[in-house]
Amino acid sequence: DVKVTQSSRYLVKRTGEKVFLECVQDMDHENMFWYRQDPGLGLRLIYFSYDVKMKEKGDIPEGYSVSREKKERFSLILESASTNQTSMYLCASSLIVFGQPQHFGDGTRLSIL
Amino acid sequence: GENVEQHPSTLSVQEGDSAVIKCTYSDSASNYFPWYKQELGKRPQLIIDIRSNVGEKKDQRIAVTLNKTAKHFSLHITETQPEDSAVYFCAATPGYSTLTFGKGTMLLVSP
Numbered sequence: 268d269v270k271v272t273q274s275s276r277y278l279v280k281r282t283g284e285k286v287f288l289e290c291v292q293d294m295d296h297e298n299m300f301w302y303r304q305d306p307g308l309g310l311r312l313i314y315f316s317y318d319v320k321m322k323e324k325g326d327i328p329e330g331y332s333v334s335r336e337k338k339e340r341f342s343l344i345l346e347s348a349s350t351n352q353t354s355m356y357l358c359a360s361s362l363i364v365f366g367q368p369q370h371f372g373d374g375t376r377l378s379i380l
Numbered sequence: 381g382e383n384v385e386q387h388p389s390t391l392s393v394q395e396g397d398s399a400v401i402k403c404t405y406s407d408s409a410s411n412y413f414p415w416y417k418q419e420l421g422k423r424p425q426l427i428i429d430i431r432s433n434v435g436e437k438k439d440q441r442i443a444v445t446l447n448k449t450a451k452h453f454s455l456h457i458t459e460t461q462p463e464d465s466a467v468y469f470c471a472a473t474p475g476y477s478t479l480t481f482g483k484g485t486m487l488l489v490s491p
Contacts, residue, residue, distance in 0.1 A: 298477050307389075308483060309386075309469060309481045309482060309483035309484050310424070310469065310481040311481075312478060315477060317477055357423070357424070361477070363477060364476065365412065365476055366412045368414050368426040368429060369414075371416075371424045371425070373423050374423060
């Protein structure tokens with residue numbers, strides 16, 4: 268069974284802080300993704316990565332960066348947190364094969380005060 | 381890029397009724413269409429998916445239909461139960477990595 272683990276379920280940070288969200292998957296998946304989930308807006312892709320050290324912008328990359336130094340780990344970085352980045356953040360992974368679903372972590376609910 | 385519209389945003393049914401959620405997509409190259417269920421406070425989980433070479437797929441009380449000509453696909457849940465209450469997301473992709481998600485449908489099944 269695929270396991271995608273996010274480092275924190277709840278996180279509270281202050282405006283201007285640098286925030287790191289960590290995600291680890293145990294199924295040797297090539298693809299990893301970071302989404303932001305807000306009520307009524309669905310799942311919006313922030314960044315994704317299809318290989319170590321590779322990254323691609325998603326639909327809403329502004330204010331975020333990512334790091335993938337190892338295949339199993341994908342980090343989301345808020346360079347200078349702002350209150351409008353308060354949200355639920357979901358990590359996912361998948362094989363780079365046609366028709367393979369994405370597997371999600373439990374999410375991190377981030378509050379920026 | 382791909383755009384996925386999902387309707388309705390909320391759906392209330394009585395236990396035992398059927399529920400239908402519809403999605404339309406814009407990119408005719410899209411060829412994989414998964415559906416996810418997200419219970420309150422939990423992760424989205426895949427419940428069924430369909431590929432473009434198939435028109436319909438069933439798994440017990442759940443079925444998905446795809447009309448490539450009209451670029452729409454639908455989720456059908458029969459004999460709904462209270463535990464079917466959740467947010468359901470459709471998605472589409474033309475490729476091997478990213479998915480474009482609909483905004484979700486909150487399904488409420490009343491006993």
